[in-house]
Amino acid sequence: MKELIEKLSSKYELQEVVYQRDNLVFAAISKENAIEAVTYLRDYEGYTHLVMMSCVDWIEDGKYQLLYLLHNPKLKNDIGIKVYIDRENPEMVSAHHLWKSVWTYQREMHESFGIVFPGSPRLEENFVVEGWDETPFMRRDFDTHEYAEKTYFPRGNRKTNDPAEYMRKKLYPNQPVTAKQRKDDK
Amino acid sequence: MNIYAKLAYTILGFLIVLNWGFLMGATMRKIGARMAGRHGIPFKQPWINLFKSISTRTVITHGIMYYIGPVFRLTGGIGLFLFMPMVFTGSPDGPWTNFSFEGDLILIMYFNVFGMLGMALGAGEGGHPYAAMGITRGLAQHAAVELPLTLAFLSIAIQFDTFSIYKIVEAQQGGIMHWVLFTNPFAAAAIILAMLGALGHSPFNLVKAPNEILIGPATEYEGTYLGFMMSAGATLHVMEAVLFMNLVFGGATSWLELIVKSFLIYFWSVFVGMVFPRFKIEQSVTWFFKVPLLLGVLAVIIFMF
Amino acid sequence: MSELDLNNKTSEMLANSEANVKNSKKNFTRPEDEKREVVAPDGSIIEVNPLYDYFSNEKPKEEKPRGGVVEKFLNWARAESIWVLGFGTGCGSIEIPPLVTPRFDMFRYGVQMRPTPRQSNAFIISGYLSVKTLKRVIRTYEQMPSPKYILALGSCTINGGMYYDSYSTINRLDKYIPVDVYIAGCMPRPEALLHGFVKLKQLIKEGKAEKANEYARNFDEYKANQKKIIKDWNMPDYNW
16 A cells, blocks of 8 residues: 555645555545546556545534545555545535446535535436425534424424333332442443 | 026026125135135125225226226126026026027137226226236236137037037036046146136236236226226136136036035136246246147147047 | 315415425426416417326315214224235334234234225325425325325334434424324334224224314315425325
8 A cells, every 4th residue: 555655645745644454545635636646546556446435524624525435456455535625615526427326426415515516417416305405414514403393393392211221210110229230321 | 487587597696606706715815824824814804895995985087998997897707607507407598507598608708808808998098007017918918818718618619519608518417527627638728727827816917916016907996996896806706717617627517516616626726826926927928828828729639630 | 165265275275385486495396397388289378387287186075974874884894904005114114014924914904905005095104204205105195095094103203203303304294194093112013013903993993083084174284284394396286
């Protein structure tokens, strides 16, 4: 993996290189170079399989982190390319020409985070929810509990019981609580 | 015999056939359930289903042909009954011979297809794509079943030199060795195999099996229409069993004999259905075009020369 | 209620639904479903509104039970022959297949599965219900012939269960369609489901399972609730 990272860093500016395991490494690349790097990895280094694409909302830094996880079937190792994009104006270069499965990942991210991938096919179609016109629901500033209370007629009087404690009270009401049980409850 | 007396006998006979059809259906489902180790439905279930279907409050319609579909199917069942001698009593004018006449075998072959065509028209007007698919499959399989059946019927007609079912039954009286089963074994074998498709039990029930993606022609039917179709189904099952009984198994001389024989004939298809899983439509069509068709052709050729 | 009032109410409802679509931030109607004007071959101009022209928009009517001995007998027949629609909406639908196995065997109670809504009169809402599924559930429910019964399986249909704070899962089913029997639990065992069937039979025999009429009576209320959360309402208001 070391050689690969050296090769990559000679071409692109790498940040936050993390050697997670012997066969897994993460590296962050700037938004402009990321797709180029992914293409290079696919075409010249044998990372032909896209394991997944994911998105993380770093609301404190005002950034979204996209991850392209690639797999090399010959060497049996993986590399994750991280890209940070601006949270206010989330736009990323589309990678739909590299793998067809990227279409679906980008559609999902567009729906759940509102990230725009210009040129990606079927981007505006529904993915999991239909007729959604609120803030994209996977953003951390969207309060799902508040939205559910506002929209779905909550019944109220929800009570939560710790199962172990509840059953103990119900089955053995007279037995004193042991120290171990008290510790377990905590 | 007086025409009014005959009419009364016919109506009584139809009621017996209808109720026997319901009971036989329930019994067969019960047998299937016992095979799987379940209790199964109660014996009264078909009657309850009928009453429930009739008591449905909102029934929608798609047009006139949609109405006529189940009516055609029931007409097919009643037509089979009207022109079929049920119980052999020694005279062609006996009480249970209904309105059978010389050449009724041809009419009955026609009525066999009648119900299917009615359903095709009704389901077509229903407009559901699954209904259209179901009816296409049903007609394809029906054509494949009809071919060996018709050949076997022809062979029996040539053998006895008549198209009258009554005369065919009459010729088979006088002992088990006079049955077509033994005098014309190829036609009998073709009928026994093609019968599985005609009665529409398990290996060949893709058309109307409720747990397929399409229930077939009945997709859009509800309420009273469905009640009609259930009655038609019960009648048709008994009448087809009676037809094969008359042609191959020597007819019946009493209602008890009819009930036992039709039960055994219907049970044969259930027995096969319990053992074999469901065929796809292309599999069942090719199956009917192989052995049963060959047997039918052989049966005709033997009696031609 | 007179004919005229009903007509007024219907047109009001249509106006409301159109306003609803406008209130929404996005427009979800497909272009081919939009209201438009077409020129006929003879030159006259026809107004076309596909969502309302191609389907029945008649409101459901309340059908009074006949009463007396006849109704009692029919109720008995309905109770002894419950046909369940094979439509699993959530994780609870995994509890339905065991019912046909020898261990539970629902056939002995007269309960059977049917594949089409036209032939079934009971509907098991099995577990959590997302808005997307609710849309299909409403369409299916409205296609079932009356009298029809709803069994709500699992705590998700009662108060949202463990999905009470989800952005896409409804909390209370009875705000959208009337429910006859609730079966509590997460998940209820098949025995509980069988008990639900027995309870439903009891209700039908007593003549208390008339929720289809309740749906017809409070139709506007139910429709308003449904339209509040189904924002891409691209189907007719009522269709049998």
